[in-house]
Amino acid sequence: MTASLAAGLEPCVHCGFCLQSCPTYLVTGDESDSPRGRIVLLQGLSAGRIDPRDQALTKHLDRCLGCLACEPVCPSGVSYGPALERARHLLTRTRGIPLSVRLVHTVMAERRLGQLLFPVARAARWAAGLFAGRSRFGLALGMLAATRPTRPDTNGKRSPPATDAGCRGTKPAGRAVVLRGCIMDGLFSHVHRATERVLSANGFELVEAPAQVCCGALHTHAGQHDEALALARRNVAAFDALDDDTVIVANAAGCGAMLKEYGRHLAGDPLARRAETLAARVRDVSEVLVERGPRRGASLGLRVAYDPPCHLLHAQGVAREPVAMLDAVDGIERVGHEDADLCCGSAGSYSLAQPALSGAVLTRKIETLLAARPDVVATGNPGCAMQIGAGLLAAGESIPVVHPVEILDWSYERAGFYAG
Ligand code: SF4
Ligand code: SF4
Structure with missing residues (x-):
């Protein structure tokens, strides 16, 4: 520094x-x-x-x-x-930092530890919802329960895929690699699969970067600068192995924001130039799809409240694209909620380190969301999905919280794009 x-x-x-x-x-x-x-x-x-x-x-x-x-x-x-x-x-x-935060960050950074612990968490999340509540422990269980794949009743009238003059359909769009991350890969792999299906349906050839690791965002926010830089260097090497024209697709706002800043974080490092090149190839999935068209699927009858993650809206300045991606789905009614651009109180490990203030910020978010009466809440960051999901469960509500790309995925599935 x-x-x-x-x-x-x-x-x-x-x-x-x-x-x-x-x-x-x-x-x-x-x-x-x-x-x-x-x-x-x-x-x-x-x-x-x-x-x-x-x-x-x-x-x-x-x-x-x-x-x-x-x-x-x-x-x-x-x-x-x-x-x-x-x-x-x-x-x-x-x-130093609290032991609980250090432990969580160690699991995120060490892939082998994650491979041991994430399967246990995935098994436990189905029961966790039963014990979700307003206490500190209840909120933690609610966060785990909020990682379950979920889907509201998409009861819209079935319709054929709409034709869209701005859509380039299945024509080749180039190569894309999905940024896997730590918690996304461990607890939100269903969002990765939805992202891959939607990218393929829009003509992208998917490739892998098997050596990629946690992006280091959680470590940066907690002041673990050296740990974050070590992870950044590993990712620069992992993505460097791909062609320069392969777009790196992030579906987690915090991870995308971190990778876009690798040039700044590694300034003065021998890898600085390669880090800048990598950062320039990173796009949020909504940016990629809106630039592309995207293909329109079948109609879904859903009221959707979009809650923009701070690290997409403020850190990356990506405001229009997630909304445009949702608007590509016929039958969606987007319902606004007050102060949507205010943080939900998730912020990496903040809910662990500052439970009282995190809970107070969350309460305000849940009140405004409930006032909008959505069928589903959409947000593009795992921490936000867990925090808002836990808040809704604590309020006795079972409104699903999903990634916006999952809604496009349901629409494509309904249109028969994945058949055969
Ligand atoms: S007080 Fe806030 S808005 Fe005004 S200059 Fe300082 S940072 Fe900017
Ligand atoms: S909590 Fe307040 S001071 Fe801190 S980053 Fe957010 S707006 Fe800025």
Whole structure:
């Protein structure tokens, strides 16, 4: 880490425009839980005026979700995320991280540990929903239950696939490789399979990068910088083995955001140039499909509430494409919910480390979603799906939470694209 800790924060004029976009400030009302307050703390830490062990500092930096909602609304162009990452690296070196968080991150990074533990979690998730609830343990079980493959009654009138002038159909679209990730591969492999079917139906030739590993996003957010860089280097080597024109398709917003930033993370590293090349090839699945057309499938009768993941909306600036992907499905009624662009409180390991504030942020999200009365909630990040799914179960609701690409997949299946 060579940049000054506070680099990127200099343009802050303390105007406060960012305050109402900050989920933690909206819950606590405390200036130190706002972007403006945290910027003052980060600048004090950087200048040596505040000690990294100061509990007033660590409390408010730990409470930051890292959702980056404060960046796009800032008229001065403050770059908050990298400064927060550098501060968390410094704090983690100074005091370590909670054992529970370290254990989870070790399982994510070590594929062999994941191969041992994920099958157990997959078996347990079918019973976990019975014990989901509002307690800390109940929410954890609800998160596990929310990883189950699920599907609402898609009772729309069956219709033939619509013809779409903008669609290039099954003509060859080039090569694509799906970013597998850790928790996506372990608990959301049904979303990977849906992604692959939809990409194939749109003319993509799928290839594999068998040596790919966890992207390192969870480690970065927790300040485990060295662990994150080690994972990034392994992924650069894994994807380097593919042709340069192979698009790397992410269906997890946090992982996609991390890979798109590999050039910055590995700046100064011998792999820096290859990391930048890799980052330029990464696309969210919604970006790939909307650029492509996409093919239209059969009609589904569903009310869908789309909840944009912070790491897609704020970190990657991908707002239009997931909505356009859903709009490619006839019969879908998209229902808006208030403050959809506010974080759900998931934020990597945040719900483990900050259960009270995470729960308060989640409560607001669940209230607004329930007011919209959707048949299904769609969101493109595993942490968000688990957090919102747990919140709905705790509220006694069985509304499925799925990835937007799964809805396109159901529409394609209904249209008979996969038959034979
Ligand atoms: S981060 Fe931006 S919006 Fe927030 S107080 Fe500073 S200048 Fe204003
Ligand atoms: S990253 Fe999110 S939680 Fe943190 S200061 Fe910015 S808006 Fe608030």
